[in-house]
Amino acid sequence: MKIYINGTGIAGGFGCGSNVLLNRLHTGVACEPSSQDGYYPAFHADISSLYDFVPKKSLRRIDHFSQLALTGAYLTFNEAGQDSFDKMATGLVLCSGYGSAKTTFSFLDSIIDSGDICASPTLFSNSVHNAAAGHISMMLGIEGPCLTVSQFEISVYSGLLSAIQWLREERVGQVLFGAVDEYFDVLGYCYQRRYGRNSNISMSPLAPGIQSAVPGEGAAFFLLSRDKATNCYGAITSVNTGSVKDFDDILPEESFYILNADGHIESDKNYSKIIPEGSLVSCYTPYYGSIPTGPAFDMAIAALSLREGRIFPVPVNVIRPDNYRIPVQESTLNQGNISCVKAGVKGEFSIITLSHPG
Amino acid sequence: MNRGAPVAITGTGCLSASGESLMQNMKTVFSGKRAPGKPGAFSSSHPVIYPVFEIKYPIPHINDQHKKYLSRTAQLALAAAAEAIMDAGLDTEAMNGLRVGVCMGTTVGSTMNDEKFYRDFKNRLEPDMSAISRYLNSNPSSVISKEYSLKGPCQTIVNACSSGTDAIGIGASWIRSGICDIVIAGGADELSRISYNGFISLMITDSDPCRPFDKNRKGLNLGEGAGLVVLESEYSLKRRNKRAKAFVIGYGSASDGYHLTAPHPEGRGLKRAIADAFIESGKKASDIGFINAHGTATPENDLAEARVLREIFSGIPFLSTKGYTGHTLGAAGAIEAVYTVASLEAGQIPVSAGFSEIDPYAAISPVTENTGISLKTALSESLAFGGQNAVLILTTEGI
Numbered sequence: 032m033k034i035y036i037n038g039t040g041i042a043g044g045f046g047c048g049s050n051v052l053l054n055r056l057h058t059g060v061a062c063e064p065s066s067q068d069g070y071y072p073a074f075h076a077d078i079s080s081l082y083d084f085v086p087k088k089s090l091r092r093i094d095h096f097s098q099l100a101l102t103g104a105y106l107t108f109n110e111a112g113q114d115s116f117d118k119m120a121t122g123l124v125l126c127s128g129y130g131s132a133k134t135t136f137s138f139l140d141s142i143i144d145s146g147d148i149c150a151s152p153t154l155f156s157n158s159v160h161n162a163a164a165g166h167i168s169m170m171l172g173i174e175g176p177c178l179t180v181s182q183f184e185i186s187v188y189s190g191l192l193s194a195i196q197w198l199r200e201e202r203v204g205q206v207l208f209g210a211v212d213e214y215f216d217v218l219g220y221c222y223q224r225r226y227g228r229n230s231n232i233s234m235s236p237l238a239p240g241i242q243s244a245v246p247g248e249g250a251a252f253f254l255l256s257r258d259k260a261t262n263c264y265g266a267i268t269s270v271n272t273g274s275v276k277d278f279d280d281i282l283p284e285e286s287f288y289i290l291n292a293d294g295h296i297e298s299d300k301n302y303s304k305i306i307p308e309g310s311l312v313s314c315y316t317p318y319y320g321s322i323p324t325g326p327a328f329d330m331a332i333a334a335l336s337l338r339e340g341r342i343f344p345v346p347v348n349v350i351r352p353d354n355y356r357i358p359v360q361e362s363t364l365n366q367g368n369i370s371c372v373k374a375g376v377k378g379e380f381s382i383i384t385l386s387h388p389g
Numbered sequence: 390m391n392r393g394a395p396v397a398i399t400g401t402g403c404l405s406a407s408g409e410s411l412m413q414n415m416k417t418v419f420s421g422k423r424a425p426g427k428p429g430a431f432s433s434s435h436p437v438i439y440p441v442f443e444i445k446y447p448i449p450h451i452n453d454q455h456k457k458y459l460s461r462t463a464q465l466a467l468a469a470a471a472e473a474i475m476d477a478g479l480d481t482e483a484m485n486g487l488r489v490g491v492c493m494g495t496t497v498g499s500t501m502n503d504e505k506f507y508r509d510f511k512n513r514l515e516p517d518m519s520a521i522s523r524y525l526n527s528n529p530s531s532v533i534s535k536e537y538s539l540k541g542p543c544q545t546i547v548n549a550c551s552s553g554t555d556a557i558g559i560g561a562s563w564i565r566s567g568i569c570d571i572v573i574a575g576g577a578d579e580l581s582r583i584s585y586n587g588f589i590s591l592m593i594t595d596s597d598p599c600r601p602f603d604k605n606r607k608g609l610n611l612g613e614g615a616g617l618v619v620l621e622s623e624y625s626l627k628r629r630n631k632r633a634k635a636f637v638i639g640y641g642s643a644s645d646g647y648h649l650t651a652p653h654p655e656g657r658g659l660k661r662a663i664a665d666a667f668i669e670s671g672k673k674a675s676d677i678g679f680i681n682a683h684g685t686a687t688p689e690n691d692l693a694e695a696r697v698l699r700e701i702f703s704g705i706p707f708l709s710t711k712g713y714t715g716h717t718l719g720a721a722g723a724i725e726a727v728y729t730v731a732s733l734e735a736g737q738i739p740v741s742a743g744f745s746e747i748d749p750y751a752a753i754s755p756v757t758e759n760t761g762i763s764l765k766t767a768l769s770e771s772l773a774f775g776g777q778n779a780v781l782i783l784t785t786e787g788i
């Protein structure tokens with residue numbers, strides 16, 4: 032059974048909305064990270080579009096993580112043209128690598144700075160992993176099943192597995208599927224501690240032996256359905272996971288591969304163990320950064336490629352390995368499939384394949 | 390896909406403040422004993438002590454490497470997994486070559502909140518990365534998968550207090566759809582100073598032992614533990630010539646879309662989750678022998694839940710087991726599902742601890758003594774932060 036992508040909503044270091052991302056993809060120019068906390072440069076997300084849908088004052092008790100998620104959710108329903116929908120027949124699956132970590136640490140601040148008795152109930156309730164899903168459910172009126180998944184770098188695969196299951200079981204008619212991760216200062220500290228202080232870094236994924244990961248944040252959402260809408264982007268045809276060391280050839284024929292190589296030496300080296308030499312391969316992480324839920328951003332790019340019938344050029348600073356064909360200029364998409372491939376730092380992988388809706 | 394096909398449970402495992410195995414847990418709950426106390430693993434500057442249900446025995450099946458590199462939640466998950474896998478008659482070798490997935494619920498177990506690390510970070514003491522490494526090594530599903538060299542999907546569900554129920558429901562769907570031959574599913578959570586302070590800040594904790602559904606209930610007591618089941622396909626059962634001990638026949642899930650921390654007063658989402666589980670199982674209220682309620686003992690939860698129990702399950706015995714375990718958050722739904730299976734096997738349910746006086750607003754009473762049950766099907770339900778509701782229907786019919 033094909034699962035159709037009938038809408039997307041995306042926000043990240045490149046800006047907000049699929050058209051903004053599309054413009055960036057045409058240019059091939061990577062985004063510039065910035066340092067806001069002095070620890071490490073990062074790609075910070077633009078969520079200004081959220082205020083087109085929700086009055087700012089109604090968001091005052093909602094944290095940044097949930098606001099990222101709400102941005103993705105509102106953009107998706109808006110793009111899908113669904114001003115109203117069957118609340119009970121709509122499910123919600125949210126995935127995140129680290130959850131609302133910034134708020135978790137803010138809650139700790141309230142205890143450390145003022146004592147246990149001053150622990151903040153607002154921060155505590157926003158720090159719970161499924162708070163973002165709760166906010167979406169309340170504000171958009173989704174009353175179907177609701178799931179939040181946290182599986183680090185395989186979170187997108189894992190969440191998508193359940194979204195697809197719900198549709199195949201006919202538990203729901205459509206699923207709002209979203210991936211969210213945020214930048215937080217402890218993450219910046221961890222990067223600095225592990226990779227050294229670096230205030231002027233640019234991502235060079237796939238460069239052998241060069242650690243160039245820059246943390247990012249953002250939200251990538253999709254409206255998934257068994258039924259194809261007129262403005263459908265494409266279809267999800269398979270999702271797979273496994274261990275790189277036990278990799279068995281499960282790659283689709285005639286595929287264009289989008290690698291989520293994000294400048295981490297430990298994981299970037301694993302892509303050559305999965306993707307055959309000579310394959311047509313690209314990598315777009317310099318537009319949004321290193322994010323545990325990065326494969327969802329690649330899914331959004333794959334969806335745009337399918338809709339536009341184009342292969343977008345690799346950003347200029349991505350190293351072009353000799354063993355792959357790399358699109359240096361924009362071209363026509365001739366492949367039937369686009370596979371979004373993630374190799375994690377612990378040797379795990381996920382492959383999510385999209386195709387033309389047919 | 391046959392959404393309602395029964396999925397076999399061939400193994401169960403559980404540890405909580407009530408015991409280090411499922412058998413010990415059931416012995417404790419049928420004796421009616423419970424022992425909440427002052428937190429021992431951490432201190433608090435709150436002027437009032439809020440009791441917790443803490444595991445005070447060494448966690449079984451855990452070696453020095455586990456202790457050094459894994460969170461307490463991951464250790465609890467491994468201990469319950471070891472019991473469930475052994476109960477199913479499985480081991481690493483027997484699972485080799487099969488598609489074995491792991492689906493686990495948790496809350497604390499997926500949160501980066503090491504207080505010592507963060508205090509040092511705040512004070513610019515440049516803490517080392519061991520706390521971060523432990524967090525990254527301790528995803529409950531991945532830990533179990535790695536321990537047994539499994540090759541199926543991993544999913545850690547963080548749906549707050551319904552996580553364990555959702556994990557078993559989703560694990561069952563992986564079996565039905567043919568994604569897996571075996572799924573190890575359940576939930577695990579440790580007591581944490583962070584969540585202790587958080588729940589006190591919400592003013593939903595009781596300074597006395599909790600009293601689910603009682604007129605004078607004031608709130609929950611936190612607990613810790615893990616509950617796991619081994620779910621198995623027909624193919625795997627036949628291959629091993631193994632019989633099921635129970636079946637998952639229904640799972641329903643729905644959102645209130647109402648409030649972040651309070652249930653819908655009429656149990657809107659819970660009713661729909663129950664209806665969905667009935668559709669999946671082909672059962673109706675009169676087929677249900679008892680209900681293992683969420684029963685946190687918070688005023689709002691128990692009132693909303695009582696309303697639904699009254700409307701849908703009038704006259705059917707129900708209980709809350711949180712009076713024995715405390716609220717174990719992401720583990721709660723799984724521990725309660727495992728208790729439900731054990732109660733079905735025993736043909737009786739334990740007294741609902743902490744209840745003594747009927748709440749005129751709830752107008753419903755849980756069982757006040759150990760109670761025999763004649764039907765072989767039961768329902769276990771969970772309500773969660775974020776307005777999430779999840780329900781499992783379990784049966785020993787056909788065993």
